[in-house]
Amino acid sequence: MDYKEIISSCYCGDGGEKLKKAEALVKAFGRGLSLDAGIQKQLLVVQDAVLALDTHMTAMEMGKTCTTCAATSKGGCCSAYMGHENNDALLLLMNLLAGVDVKLVRDDAIECCFLAETGCILLFKPIFCLNYLCSRIQTESSEKQLSLLEQKSGALLTAQGQLEQSIIVFLQSQGEMLEE
Ligand code: SF4
Ligand code: SF4
Numbered sequence: 001m002d003y004k005e006i007i008s009s010c011y012c013g014d015g016g017e018k019l020k021k022a023e024a025l026v027k028a029f030g031r032g033l034s035l036d037a038g039i040q041k042q043l044l045v046v047q048d049a050v051l052a053l054d055t056h057m058t059a060m061e062m063g064k065t066c067t068t069c070a071a072t073s074k075g076g077c078c079s080a081y082m083g084h085e086n087n088d089a090l091l092l093l094m095n096l097l098a099g100v101d102v103k104l105v106r107d108d109a110i111e112c113c114f115l116a117e118t119g120c121i122l123l124f125k126p127i128f129c130l131n132y133l134c135s136r137i138q139t140e141s142s143e144k145q146l147s148l149l150e151q152k153s154g155a156l157l158t159a160q161g162q163l164e165q166s167i168i169v170f171l172q173s174q175g176e177m178l179e180e
Contacts, residue, residue, distance in 0.1 A: 003172045010089035013067040015113040016104055022092035033097060036170055037083060042163040043098055049156040050123055053130075056152050060145050060152060062137065063119070069136055075111070078120065083112030090164055094124045130157055 010021055026033075033039055053057070070076035095102050100123045100137070104113045114121050130153050138146065 014084040021089035078112040
């Protein structure tokens with residue numbers, strides 16, 4: 001399989017299939033990825049951006065708002081569809097490289113397969129999840145809080161995107177080596 005097929009296959013399947021793909025990539029390329037100084041440096045940049053966003057979300061008390069919302073009959077926004085469709089194997093690979101114990105924590109066709117009792121188990125979340133700003137959060141937050149939230153989410157999305165690109169370039173180089 002050349003690298004283009006490897007990359008395109010990362011976006012196919014449900015959450016479980018994408019996780020299996022990510023685990024296969026770790027098995028095949030994990031050592032090389034962990035020895036790549038650029039990728040390791042980028043992983044740290046993304047982790048710092050996650051921490052900055054999490055700190056701000058905690059200060060906004062978003063956890064409390066979401067817990068209350070999730071307890072309503074309608075439930076929160078982390079649906080089964082989100083877990084299956086908005087994820088991809090490269091994102092799950094990044095989580096595995098960062099040491100996250102990625103696994104399917106539920107399979108009830110209602111909530112996201114990565115949503116544990118304590119919240120999302122992923123350190124690096126899908127773009128859609130990072131960009132989602134519901135009306136409840138908008139109503140209950142100040143303009144300053146929302147502006148900072150947008151700024152920190154944007155920084156994280158940029159860093160995550162750069163890490164993804166670095167991994168794609170790495171996989172491309174491996175493909176070229178295999179063809180030589
Ligand atoms: S982000 Fe909004 S819709 Fe989703 S759980 Fe939190 S309050 Fe509810
Ligand atoms: S934030 Fe996490 S738990 Fe919620 S939908 Fe996204 S991946 Fe699933």
